[in-house]
Amino acid sequence: MQSRRATPRIWDTDWLVLRNLASALRQQATAHVRPHAVMVDLGCGEMPYAEMMRSIRIDYRGADIGSDAPLTIDADGQVAMADGTADAVLSVQVLEHVRNLDAYCGEITRLLNDQGVLLLSTHGTWLYHPHPEDHRRWTRTGLIVDLADRGLTVEEVQAIVGPLATTTLIRLTGFAFFLRSIPGLGPFLASAITVVMNLRALLEDAITPKQIREDNACVFLVRARKAA
Numbered sequence: 285m286q287s288r289r290a291t292p293r294i295w296d297t298d299w300l301v302l303r304n305l306a307s308a309l310r311q312q313a314t315a316h317v318r319p320h321a322v323m324v325d326l327g328c329g330e331m332p333y334a335e336m337m338r339s340i341r342i343d344y345r346g347a348d349i350g351s352d353a354p355l356t357i358d359a360d361g362q363v364a365m366a367d368g369t370a371d372a373v374l375s376v377q378v379l380e381h382v383r384n385l386d387a388y389c390g391e392i393t394r395l396l397n398d399q400g401v402l403l404l405s406t407h408g409t410w411l412y413h414p415h416p417e418d419h420r421r422w423t424r425t426g427l428i429v430d431l432a433d434r435g436l437t438v439e440e441v442q443a444i445v446g447p448l449a450t451t452t453l454i455r456l457t458g459f460a461f462f463l464r465s466i467p468g469l470g471p472f473l474a475s476a477i478t479v480v481m482n483l484r485a486l487l488e489d490a491i492t493p494k495q496i497r498e499d500n501a502c503v504f505l506v507r508a509r510k511a512a
Contacts, residue, residue, distance in 0.1 A: 446497030
């Protein structure tokens with residue numbers, strides 16, 4: 285699934301979340317990261333957003349722990365780059381897995397130059413999913429405050445998928461997990477029900493009032509900068 289995060293398919297159980305998140309990331313990066321800027325993806329995994337960022341002429345560089353990423357995050361949580369050499373830091377669905385928020389956010393502020401921008405997404409509501417650990421879920425206010433307490437000023441928060449659709453997607457995840465365990469027709473049935481419930485969730489999200497979605501999102505995407 286990670287390799288399809290930027291281009292999910294409608295028969296993927298988290299299609300709606302990943303589709304909307306990828307669209308919002310592209311919009312934010314296009315609007316707020318200049319061409320040829322150095323962007324460090326902190327906790328990049330398989331670097332699913334590398335092609336997206338490079339397509340808009342960003343100098344994308346993935347960083348992760350114990351991986352084949354171009355940049356390695358060491359045991360102290362640091363990347364082998366000088367202070368202030370990043371024009372942008374990308375952090376997509378990583379923060380909920382971070383045990384030490386002070387160390388992680390400290391590395392973000394160390395890497396960013398004074399005009400640099402952080403694009404960070406994390407869960408407001410979702411199922412427990414250790415990778416290898418899973419520690420937190422945020423409210424909009426809590427996320428803003430937690431970042432501010434660690435030297436990052438939030439400029440914008442985007443809500444990705446509201447609560448009505450999220451409940452459908454959570455049920456879908458359970459149904460699909462069960463169906464895929466059935467030999468023979470199980471995977472086909474799982475794909476079919478996934479398409480139907482994804483379309484239902486799309487409609488549900490469209491009719492969810494904006495204020496409800498903004499305060500009760502499945503995922504929050506923030507744009508932030510180093511505090512003055």
